[in-house]
Amino acid sequence: MNPEEMKELKELIEFLKENKIGEFDLERGELKVRIKFAQEGSAADLAGLSRLLASAPAPATLPAVQAAAAPSGAPAPAPAAENEDASLHIVKSPIVGTFYESPSPGTPAFVKAGDQVEQGQVLCIIEAMKLMNEIESDASGEIVKRFVQNGQPVEYGQQLFAVRPR
Secondary structure, three states: OOHHHHHHHHHHHHHHHHOOOOEEEEEEOOEEEEEEOOOOOOOOOHHHHHHHHHOOOOOOOOOOOOOOOOOOOOOOOOHHHHHHHOOOEEEEOOOOEEEEOOOOOOOOOOOOOOOEEOOOOEEEEEEEOOEEEEEEOOOOEEEEEEOOOOOOEEOOOOEEEEEEEO
């Protein structure tokens, strides 16, 4: 990277921090950058981000952007199931997009209820801005429940799977 590109990248990182964007991907020709902050992000001003990126010289391809959005008001679980659910680990969506249970139509789902999974194992794909993002389990255990249907839009922080840890 040349000094001008490094300066642009530093400005981008500052912009992401200021707007509390938790995750960001950028592709420009051969250059691919993924920035992921440890803290969860919130809604972002994508127009401001677009202006920042547009001010830099870019090849003919458009950058790919993933930004975290504010969590939706997902309904709370039923009180009767609360005791059972207290021991479950919930895998949540790290991005906004479309949930897919399998790598392609007509192929088996990555996981189903009753399957044993390891930490880091792919559970599903979330498509965001034409990018297919593999979502991995952050806990080992048994898949107890899937909260979303194939092809359903998902929000940032939305529950995807319940895992009973080992």
